[in-house]
Amino acid sequence: MNLVDRIKGAGRALIGHNGGPPMERRRDAAYFRGAAASSFLGGMARPALREQSDDIRAAWQLATSHAIDRIQNSGFISGVVDASVASVVGNGLNLAARPERELLGWSEKKAEEWSTKVETRFKVWSSSARECDAGARMTFAQQQIAAYKSYLYFGEILARLPMFRRDQHGGLTKVLLLPPSRLSETATDAFNRTKHGVRMDQYGAALSYIIRMVDQHGYAVDREFQARDADGRQGVVHVFDPMVLGVRGITPLAPVLKVCAQVEQLADATLSATLLQTMFAATIRNNTPGLQAFSGLMTEDEQGQGQDKTMNIDQFVDVRGDWYESAKLNLHQHGRVAHLFPNDELEFHEAKHPSENYDNFAGWLLREIARCAGVTYEEASGDYRGATYSSVRIGTATMWPIVLQRRQNIAGVFCQSIYEAWLGEEIGEGRIEFDNGLDGFLKNKGAACSAWWNGPAAPQADDLKTARADETLLKVGATTLEAVSAKYGRDWRDDMKQRKREKDLALSLGLPDPHKPVEERAAEFKRSEQGADDDKTDNPSFTPDN
Structure with missing residues (x-):
């Protein structure tokens, strides 16, 4: 056999008898490969793979009813909700108008003056329950609190923005908060584009909402409200956690509803055992x-x-x-x-009962609930046993991004929708000037409505250490006054204006500038004292009795 025949024979051996690829065992490239993983996962339940919107539709009513029941009947869960509201909304988010002046062609001075007027008028409107609330019961800050609680209860915020004038010289824009349970679950159409009471286009954008309302005779009827009018003004505000092809939201407490029940069972069992030990x-x-x-x-x-x-x-x-x-x-x-x-x-x-493990076990259950609600365990429970400055600080730093995310994507979206509707009315009514009036506003709505919504500051374990850290970052140029003020829930422009007013008043009264650094004020005081001593030495007629 020559060399060519040998090469051909080796090739046939590799290819196989049918001319295909080499006959060797192939390994599947898949997750959960191996006997141990297959045995472990084989004993687990096999959940169905569905879209998240379908899961929400199937579990929404049951999850919401359980969440509301837990919040209303559990002191700990109610406290968790209050702690989350206090962190995200506090006493209400404050408007900081930030129009994109470069896109609008405005000077910095014009943008500053326009923003100041807008913020002042919005503050007046939002402080009056008769002006901002369709039911004339809540200020805008109270509406924010109620709206965020609705998010924790139902997983979503639902509100209508009707326009009517309650007083002769008042505004038109009103906010009507509604329970999301009012959205119709039975409304359908021929093209299957109406889900959970929301009628959508082919891309999933909301066109209208079918909401159960009470008519003049007291009967519940389904009425359809347009999501936006011809000018793009929102008629219905619907806010929930972002998700792919999402139609409705679900309470963020849904994953821990079972844990809430376990906490109650553990507490009841421990209480029974404790009572038995007294007998x-x-x-x-x-x-x-x-x-x-x-x-x-x-x-x-x-x-x-x-x-x-x-x-x-x-x-x-x-x-x-x-x-x-x-x-x-x-x-x-x-x-x-x-x-x-x-x-x-x-x-x-x-009676004997192993209750010495209750504290640890209950603590882990409560931590899971607090983690899901976006607050620290210490903040939710008030239990600071064993907590240190470092542990509290790292806990707050870990949870604070969740607070900011919900402030921006839940409470902030709710406030921004209402602000845009109100600002369009103010410009259309001529109470706020804008280039080319309402038409100019509608053409540049995005740039004109740009704004921040400042909320409560992050809780600090040691205010002095935090202040020193901010001072160091400012000195090295790693942060700005705007960022520092925003961290404390304030507008840096308002702070600067207030500091100027305080400085001018202090100087007019013959007092030192209260905002000068302590070192500079001490040096000035020392120089003034030294000057007084020099005057006494240069004056030969000066005696201590004088």
């Missing part, structure tokens, strides 16, 4: 060996009355009963000496 049982045990010893307590006549064991036992019980009837053993009398029957022993039995 005791007492028994009397006789140490007389065997039934033969019973005869020693009987007379010869009594022994001759019967030969069976049952008779002997009955007689023994009668004798012991007569004994204790005369001895009057009473466990309720304090300090009494009990005379027991011969060979009897009084034993006390106490």
Whole structure:
């Protein structure tokens, strides 16, 4: 066999008898490969793979009802909700208008003056319940709190923005908060584009909402409201957690509803065990060996009355009963000496329960609930045992991005939608000037409505250390006054204006500038004192008596 034949033979051996690829075992490139993983996952439930919107539709009503029940009947869950509201919304988010002046062609001075006027007018409108609330019950800050609670309860915020004038010189824009349960679950159409009470276009954008309302006769009827009018003004505000092809939201407490039930069961079981430990049982045990010893307590006549064991036992019980009837053993009398029957022993039995692990186990359950709600365990429970400055700081730093995310994507979106509708009305009514009026605003709506919504500052374990850290970052240029003020829930422009007013007032009263660094004020004071001493030395007529 020559070299060519050998090469051809080796090639046939590699290819195989049918001319295909080499005959070797192929390994599947898949997750959960291996006997151990297959055995472990094989014993688990196999959940169906569905779109998230379908899962929400199937579980929305049950999850919402359970979440509301837990919040209303659990002090801890109610406290978690209050802590989350305080962190995200606080006393209400404050508007900081930031129009994109470069896109609008405005000077910095014009943008500053326009923003100041807008913020002032919005503050006046939002502070009046008759102006901002369709029901004339809540200010805008209170509406924000109620809206965010609706998000925690239902997983979404639903509001209408009707336009009507309550007072002769008042505005038109009003906010009507509605429970998301009002969205119709039965409305359908021929193209299957109406889901959960939301009618959508082919891309999933909301066109209208079918909401159950109460008519003038008190009957519940489904009414359809347009999502936006021809000018793009929102008529319905619907806010929920962002998701792919999302139609409705679900309460963020849904993953821990089972844990909430476990906490209640653990608390009830521990309470029952604790109550049982306050009770005791007492028994009397006789140490007389065997039934033969019973005869020693009987007379010869009594022994001759019967030969069976049952008779002997009955007689023994009668004798012991007569004994204790005369001895009057009473466990309720304090300090009494009990005379027991011969060979009897009084034993006390106490209920036992391994409750020493309750604190640790309950703590982990409560931590899971607090984590899902976006607050720290210490903040939700008020339990700071074992907490240190470092642990509190790292806990706050870990949770704070969740607070900012919900502030921006939930509460901020709600506020921004209402602000845009209000600003369009103000410009259309001529109360706020804009280039080319309402038409100019509609053409540049995005640039004109750009704004920040400032909320409560992040909680600090040590304010002095935090202030020093901010001061250091400002000195090295790693942050700005705007960023520092925003971290404390304030607008840096308002702070600068207030500082100028305070400085001018202090100087007019002959007082030092209160905003100068302490070192500079101490140096000025030292120089003034040194100057006074020099004047006294240069004056020969000066005496201490003068």
